[in-house]
Every structure is written in C-alpha cells, then in structure tokens.
Amino acid sequence: MNYRQKLNQRINQPIRQNRWTVASILSNFALINYALPAKRLRPYIHPRFEIPEFEIQGKKQALLSVVPFLDEAFYFENFMSFLKFRFPQTNYRVYVTDSETGEDVVWFFGTILGSIWHQIPLYLWRMPWYFGKFETKFEQKNGIYTHFEFQTQATGANLQVKISDTGETISEIEGFSDLDEMRLILTHPVQGFYYRTDGKLGTYRIWHEEMDIRKAIGLSLYFEWLERLELLNQEEMKDPHSIFICPEILFKVELPPTLPY
Numbered sequence: 001m002n003y004r005q006k007l008n009q010r011i012n013q014p015i016r017q018n019r020w021t022v023a024s025i026l027s028n029f030a031l032i033n034y035a036l037p038a039k040r041l042r043p044y045i046h047p048r049f050e051i052p053e054f055e056i057q058g059k060k061q062a063l064l065s066v067v068p069f070l071d072e073a074f075y076f077e078n079f080m081s082f083l084k085f086r087f088p089q090t091n092y093r094v095y096v097t098d099s100e101t102g103e104d105v106v107w108f109f110g111t112i113l114g115s116i117w118h119q120i121p122l123y124l125w126r127m128p129w130y131f132g133k134f135e136t137k138f139e140q141k142n143g144i145y146t147h148f149e150f151q152t153q154a155t156g157a158n159l160q161v162k163i164s165d166t167g168e169t170i171s172e173i174e175g176f177s178d179l180d181e182m183r184l185i186l187t188h189p190v191q192g193f194y195y196r197t198d199g200k201l202g203t204y205r206i207w208h209e210e211m212d213i214r215k216a217i218g219l220s221l222y223f224e225w226l227e228r229l230e231l232l233n234q235e236e237m238k239d240p241h242s243i244f245i246c247p248e249i250l251f252k253v254e255l256p257p258t259l260p261y
Contacts, residue, residue, distance in 0.1 A: 003180035007210070010190050015207045019079040020255040028138050028148065029069040029246040030163060031213070032221065033186060035061040035175070040231050041094055045107050046201055049096040049193065052104075052185075054175030056241060063175070063241060064231065065186070066223055067091040068150040068161055070136065077252070087115035088134035090152060090159060092225055093192070095185055104185050108194035109225065112154045125257050126196040130154060145245065148216070156228055162220040165245055169214055173242055187211045187244070193260070204257035208249055216243040 001009075015021065038051040041062055045051065053060035068090040075084045092109040110128035111118075121127035132154030139147040145165035152159035176182040188210070196202045218240055226232045 003178065003184050007180055007184045007188055010184075010188055011210055013190075013207070015205050015252055015254040017078060018255075019076065021077045022074065022253040022255055023077045024074040024251050024253070025072040025248060026069045026246075026251050027072045027248045028136070029211075029249060030067065030148070030150075030161065030216065031187065031242075031244040031246070032066045032068075032161065032163075032218070033241045033243070034064050034066075034226075034232060034236070035241040036064065036231060036236070038062040044109065044229065045094065045096060046193065046195070048099055048201070049105070049107055050099050052095065052097055056175045061175075062094065063186070064092075064094040064226075066159075066161075066226070067093065068152075068159070072248075085115065085117065087113060087117065088136055088150070088152075089113050090132070090150070092223075095189070096193075098191075098193075103191065104189055105191045105193060106189045108192050109229070110157075110194070112152055112157050112159070114152075121257075122197070125202070125255075126198050126200075127202060127257060128194055128197060130157065132157060132159075140247075143247075148245070156224060158222070158224040160220055160222040163216045163218050163243055163245070166215045166217060170244065175241070183210065186242075187213065201260055202257045203260050205254040207252045207254075211244075211246045211249055213244040213246050216245045218243055 035056045073084045090112045093106040096107045112132040114134040118129045121129040132152045135151040137149045144167045150161040173182045193203045221237045
C-alpha cells in the first residue's frame with residue numbers, strides 16, 4: 001500500500017460514535033514543525049514508540065510540532081449538541097511510530113487550553129491538559145492572512161507565535177519522498193498517545209478531512225515548554241523545518257480516551 005492509499009484509508013475511516021464523540025471546527029490552524037536529534041526526545045517518550053528520523057539538512061533528524069488553533073464550535077455530536085464552545089488551544093507533539101501496529105502516530109507532551117473546560121480532561125481522564133491565557137490576532141485580505149499571531153501565558157508554557165502567510169501551496173518538503181508521505185505523517189496521524197498525569201499510557205483517536213494547507217514563514221517564535229524540556233533553545237526555535245497554515249477544518253475526536261494496556 002502506497003502513501004496515498006494509506007492517506008485515503010485514514011480519511012475514509014470514521015471514528016467510533018458514542019455520547020462523548022466531539023466535533024469541532026478548527027480555525028487559524030498552524031502546524032509549526034521542528035527537526036532535532038531523536039536522542040533529545042527519547043527520555044520523554046514511552047519505549048513502545050520508535051522515533052523515525054528523516055534526512056534533513058544532511059542529518060538524520062526527528063520531527064516535533066507545535067499546533068496552535070481556535071476551536072470555533074466545540075460540541076458533543078450525540079449529547080446536548082446545541083451547546084457549543086469557543087476557545088484557543090495549543091498542542092505539543094512528536095511524530096512517532098507505534099512498534100506494536102507499525103502505524104505512524106503522534107506522541108503528545110500536552111495541551112494548553114484557553115478555557116476552564118481544561119479541567120474535564122485533566123481531572124476526569126487524567127490527560128495532560130492545562131490552562132493558559134491567550135491573546136490572538138488574525139486579519140485576512142483576499143483569503144491571505146495579513147496578520148497571524150498567538151500569545152499565551154501559562155505556567156511553564158509561555159508561547160509567542162507570529163507568522164507570515166506566503167499564500168503559496170506546498171510543493172515539496174525536505175525529508176519526504178513526496179507530498180503524500182508528508183501529508184500522511186505530518187498532517188494526518190489519527191491516533192495520539194501520551195503519559196497520563198498518573199503515569200499510565202493513554203490514547204485517543206481523531207478524524208478529519210485532508211487539510212488544505214499553504215506555506216508560512218516564522219517571524220517570532222518562542223515556546224517555553226520546549227525550552228524547559230531542553231528540546232530546543234531560543235535560537236533553534238527561530239529556524240523551523242516548516243510551517244503550514246490551514247484556515248479552517250472540521251475535526252472529530254473519539255472520547256473518552258482509553259488505556260491501551
């Protein structure tokens with residue numbers, strides 16, 4: 001099965017429906033990717049997961065991403081669906097391979113949520129979701145962002161993102177044989193894993209359509225969480241592997257999360 005077939009399979013495979021299944025329209029979605037040595041990441045990731053390396057700037061490097069966006073209409077599809085919530089969110093994740101299934105998945109360090117609703121996943125499901133105060137500013141002209149900015153104040157996870165929308169479609173990405181491979185690994189992993197706050201391994205699945213992405217350039221990038229874990233220093237943060245923008249996309253999330261063991 002080639003990369004496009006795998007990608008289509010993920011797009012065409014719906015998630016399990018129950019009363020907790022979430023749907024949310026994500027807007028102002030940015031995918032900020034960094035290349036770094038895999039050995040920096042290894043201490044933070046469960047041994048079940050391999051850390052793939054890609055040929056980037058003449059070196060074998062792993063990839064992680066920071067993903068800020070706005071949840072424009074977060075609601076439970078099958079339970080009180082008339083209640084919709086809006087809040088900003090940022091995910092910190094690493095691209096890994098599940099050694100038990102061979103699937104390309106993501107490992108989550110955690111999530112910062114700009115809402116008191118972070119307490120539900122944190123305390124009910126022991127997910128590493130924490131509160132932050134966000135300031136955002138987005139302006140568009142003729143479908144292109146003229147201003148795209150996130151700022152967050154959160155304990156140990158202050159963030160500053162200011163990027164420039166080039167309006168250019170993605171033609172090629174260093175480290176990948178073609179765009180289908182890149183999309184499969186960077187934009188379309190459908191299962192995430194993480195250490196719960198009690199130290200156990202947790203997981204959940206998502207679904208979304210193929211992303212309509214275009215290229216962006218970093219103007220000001222700082223992520224205290226990554227600096228605190230000694231994954232990237234401030235100079236390295238200025239030089240991302242790639243930045244993608246997706247103005248809007250529908251996501252669905254299979255909840256509650258589960259224990260894989």
